[in-house]
Amino acid sequence: MNKEEQVIMSFRELFNKMAWLNKFKMEDSLKGYKSSEVHYIECIGKNPDSNVTKLAESLYMTRGAISKMTKKLIKKGIIESYQKPDNKKEIYFRLTEQGQKINKVHEKLHKEFQERDKAVFEQVTQEQFDSMLIFIEKYSRHLDAEIKKLGIDSKSE
Missing domain, CATH: 1.20.5 (Single alpha-helices involved in coiled-coils or other helix-helix interfaces)
Structure with missing residues (x-):
């Protein structure tokens, strides 16, 4: 295996280990929510005035998939849609109080994982x-x- 292949394989293995290790705590703390839903919530939380196009670009998903997820999360009461007074054409999304709680749990978990791995980054x-x-x-x-x-x-x- 050449260096290029080693780098790619190492990235994949590293990512898979992180995902596997974090998965248990994430699933336990965010019961009832799929990983894709949590990432969607995180994206809306970090990007004010998110619309379908912005979400599709950020999450590397189709607009159709974003629309489907949006409807699902609105139905669950996690996000809500709104329009700006100066732009009645565009529909934007924001987190509801419930969505903000989920996002805070998710952020807290990321901080925990960062703390867990701090010893490596300090070197x-x-x-x-x-x-x-x-x-x-x-x-x-x-x-x-x-x-x-x-x-x-x-x-x-």
């Missing part, structure tokens, strides 16, 4: 962080360009 130098971030950004831009070359809009239907 990383600023130069190492910078190198990793530069690599991730380059790779992300490359993947964006590949998606664009194929004429695939991963964020629409």
